[in-house]
Amino acid sequence: xxxxxxxxxxxxxxxxxxxxxxxxxxxxxxxxxxxxxxxxxxxxxxxxxxxxxxxxxxxxxxxxxxxxxxxxxxxxxxxxxxxxxxxxxxxxxxxxxxxxxxxxxxxxxxxxxxxxxxxxxxxxxxxxxxxxxxxxxxxxxxxxxxxxxxxxxxxxxxxxxxxxxxxxxxxxxxxxxxxxxxxxxxxxxxxxxxxxxxxxxxxxxxxxxxxxxxxxxxxxxxxxxxxxxxxxxxxxxxxxxxxxxxxxxxxxxxxxxxxxxxxxxxxxxxxxxxxxxxxxxxxxxxxxxxxxxxxxxxxxxxxxxxxxxxxxxxxxxxxxxxxxxxxxxxxxxxxxxxxxxxxxxxxxxxxxxxxxxxxxxxxxxxxxxxxxxxxxxxxxxxxxxxxxxxxxxxxxxxxxxxxxxxxxxxxxxxxxxxxxxxxxxxxxxxxxxxxxxxxxxxxxxxxxxxxxxxxxxxxxxxxxxxxxxxxxxxxxxxxxxxxxxxxxxxxxxxxxxxxxxxxxxxxxxxxxxxxxxxxxxxxxxxxxxxxxxxxxxxxxxxxxxxxxxxxxxxxxxxxxxxxxxxxxxxxxxxxxxxxxxx
Amino acid sequence: xxxxxxxxxxxxxxxxxxxxxxxxxxxxxxxxxxxxxxxxxxxxxxxxxxxxxxxxxxxxxxxxxxxxxxxxxxxxxxxxxxxxxxxxxxxxxxxxxxxxxxxxxxxxxxxxxxxxxxxxxxxxxxxx
Numbered sequence: 168x169x170x171x172x173x174x175x176x177x178x179x180x181x182x183x184x185x186x187x188x189x190x191x192x193x194x195x196x197x198x199x200x201x202x203x204x205x206x207x208x209x210x211x212x213x214x215x216x217x218x219x220x221x222x223x224x225x226x227x228x229x230x231x232x233x234x235x236x237x238x239x240x241x242x243x244x245x246x247x248x249x250x251x252x253x254x255x256x257x258x259x260x261x262x263x264x265x266x267x268x269x270x271x272x273x274x275x276x277x278x279x280x281x282x283x284x285x286x287x288x289x290x291x292x293x294x295x296x297x298x299x300x301x302x303x304x305x306x307x308x309x310x311x312x313x314x315x316x317x318x319x320x321x322x323x324x325x326x327x328x329x330x331x332x333x334x335x336x337x338x339x340x341x342x343x344x345x346x347x348x349x350x351x352x353x354x355x356x357x358x359x360x361x362x363x364x365x366x367x368x369x370x371x372x373x374x375x376x377x378x379x380x381x382x383x384x385x386x387x388x389x390x391x392x393x394x395x396x397x398x399x400x401x402x403x404x405x406x407x408x409x410x411x412x413x414x415x416x417x418x419x420x421x422x423x424x425x426x427x428x429x430x431x432x433x434x435x436x437x438x439x440x441x442x443x444x445x446x447x448x449x450x451x452x453x454x455x456x457x458x459x460x461x462x463x464x465x466x467x468x469x470x471x472x473x474x475x476x477x478x479x480x481x482x483x484x485x486x487x488x489x490x491x492x493x494x495x496x497x498x499x500x501x502x503x504x505x506x507x508x509x510x511x512x513x514x515x516x517x518x519x520x521x522x523x524x525x526x527x528x529x530x531x532x533x534x535x536x537x538x539x540x541x542x543x544x545x546x547x548x549x550x551x552x553x554x555x556x557x558x559x560x561x562x563x564x565x566x567x568x569x570x571x572x573x574x575x576x577x578x579x580x581x582x583x584x585x586x587x588x589x590x591x592x593x594x595x596x597x598x599x600x601x602x603x604x605x606x607x608x609x610x611x612x613x614x615x616x617x618x619x620x621x622x623x624x625x626x627x628x629x630x631x632x633x634x635x636x637x638x639x640x641x642x643x644x645x646x647x648x649x650x651x652x653x654x655x656x657x658x659x660x661x662x663x664x665x666x667x668x669x670x671x672x673x674x675x676x677x678x679x680x681x682x683x684x685x686x687x688x689x690x691x692x693x694x695x696x697x698x699x700x701x702x703x704x705x706x707x708x709x710x711x712x713x714x715x716x717x718x719x720x721x722x723x724x725x726x727x728x729x730x731x732x733x734x735x736x737x738x739x740x741x742x743x744x745x746x747x748x749x
Numbered sequence: 750x751x752x753x754x755x756x757x758x759x760x761x762x763x764x765x766x767x768x769x770x771x772x773x774x775x776x777x778x779x780x781x782x783x784x785x786x787x788x789x790x791x792x793x794x795x796x797x798x799x800x801x802x803x804x805x806x807x808x809x810x811x812x813x814x815x816x817x818x819x820x821x822x823x824x825x826x827x828x829x830x831x832x833x834x835x836x837x838x839x840x841x842x843x844x845x846x847x848x849x850x851x852x853x854x855x856x857x858x859x860x861x862x863x864x865x866x867x868x869x870x871x872x873x874x875x876x877x
Binding site for chain 1: 827849
């Protein structure tokens with residue numbers, strides 16, 4: 168089977184073309200660096216099967232970051248290539264095309280976003296471009312699928328030529344300076360620009376990037392985003408999840424509880440303990456009660472709401488602009504503006520956040536970003552629970568927790584920036600134009616992220632609840648609580664049983680936060696415990712990617728930083744919250 | 750007693766641009782080669798003419814300029830090169846962001862944000 172590799176600049180729609188060729192969904196958004204590792208799938212093109220590989224975007228064959236390195240290494244393994252280029256940005260995209268042609272690789276060029284180019288008044292003479300490049304050039308629109316059939320046909324023909332051992336045209340090698348010069352000449356020959364008036368999107372583009380109006384725009388937009396997340400999340404809970412759990416599901420659980428009355432162990436595991444003779448979904452700690460209610464009834468609605476808003480912001484293309492506006496601030500913590508994107512993804516789940524740091528250039532930056540995300544960026548599961556646990560006392564206390572975490576991140580970033588060895592380069596970021604999101608693709612992305620949450624989080628929570636119950640049965644926690652008492656009670660001012668949720672945070676943050684409720688702590692204690700859940704060990708999934716992304720040496724350093732931060736700032740939080748609330 | 754202003758408060762003698770340029774230099778990658786002293790200085794006090802080279806920080810926004818030289822290591826040059834920021838290419842500065850933020854450039858059809866220290870190392874000249 169031949170290997171077909173999609174290669175192209177960042178943010179040209181390779182993942183959309185991949186989805187069209189294979190039917191496999193690959194996350195798409197409107198900023199460079201959505202795809203950070205390769206994804207491969209089987210596609211039947213013509214009568215033959217191909218292994219199609221979607222690669223991270225690369226501006227040239229000389230890689231300048233981890234994600235590009237992945238793409239460049241893949242080039243060596245391919246049999247056929249589709250060079251996806253952005254028709255709205257022909258000149259810049261042709262650099263990679265030229266480099267590929269200089270190697271004489273069997274290649275088809277997909278002139279993607281062809282519709283966008285026409286809207287913008289960019290006319291490209293496709294036939295002439297094809298003649299100059301001496302490879303087939305196919306206009307496509309990855310998002311809607313226009314032109315994909317033609318692309319498939321061109322791939323078939325290319326495949327035949329490869330089988331016949333045809334020598335592919337190889338253009339002479341250029342010096343770097345000649346290359347841009349020639350591209351300029353070529354573009355001038357095949358492309359003509361029409362002058363037209365500014366559209367609404369372009370006006371929006373301007374005000375959201377201008378130094379003065381941009382920050383105001385960002386503040387309003389983030390506030391609206393937050394309100395929408397709460398509105399959608401609470402709406403889903405109120406309309407769908409609570410009626411279900413407190414209606415049919417509760418009666419089912421009650422029935423089961425009566426049936427299992429004679430089997431205390433099974434009752435303990437599945438239903439948990441009864442609070443005042445009734446099932447309490449948050450406190451019972453049974454696999455079928457708390458184990459299902461916390462991830463599905465409390466966290467899932469916010470997961471959906473968060474990823475819904477994120478998908479829109481991503482696909483429109485707002486995030487790089489936010490990165491540019493906050494670049495100055497991010498330099499304080501040793502990162503640059505692009506660091507905003509991993510942080511925002513980390514607010515959903517730390518795992519994709521840490522993966523997204525691959526688009527940062529140096530090891531030092533990646534180390535700082537990964538550490539800061541695991542320490543101070545609570546994932547949506549934890550946030551939903553903070554909103555429940557602390558938010559019942561008033562929203563301003565939730566804000567207090569967030570502000571505290573934000574300050575910790577800033578301070579820790581300052582420290583890391585000075586301690587970490589290695590270059591911390593400045594921002595180089597391409598700012599994509601705004602695009603109207605495709606509802607289908609945004610919906611697919613939301614679906615896949617939500618499904619990922621359900622299939623990964625729910626089993627872990629169930630396992631966590633089971634583990635707690637088993638350890639509880641063997642009275643393990645009493646011993647642990649006594650051992651950890653000096654740390655937990657003296658330093659953090661929490662009841663010694665609180666060590667249990669904090670330790671369990673290693674498994675899942677949401678279930679851990681839920682376990683704080685039965686401890687009947689005061690508000691400052693609850694706030695401290697929530698802060699600690701974020702600062703201390705990341706959950707097991709984050710833990711694993713930390714090791715794979717940073718290597719064990721850096722990961723251990725990062726984890727050491729977390730432990731120290733938790734001990735120090737947990738203590739600070741205790742006194743600060745006690746002062747602030749009292 | 751307090752009416753006498755101490756001399757340190759005479760603000761107009763402090764060259765803020767220069768202060769910033771020192772901070773900027775600290776922030777850029779160590780590959781930064783030694784640059785001429787006025788590389789990051791505002792040319793507000795040296796009126797630019799068609800022949801004196803200025804850099805992207807000091808050049809006038811909204812006006813296309815031709816890139817005369819890139820001062821920096823090969824890695825730095827390669828990354829800019831990939832985005833079409835190379836010697837002889839034409840770029841237009843669009844914004845300079847506050848709080849030592851980046852500058853945004855128009856390069857062909859695309860917009861690119863570039864850190865200040867980097868922008869200062871890109872020498873440009875006015876089009877004739």
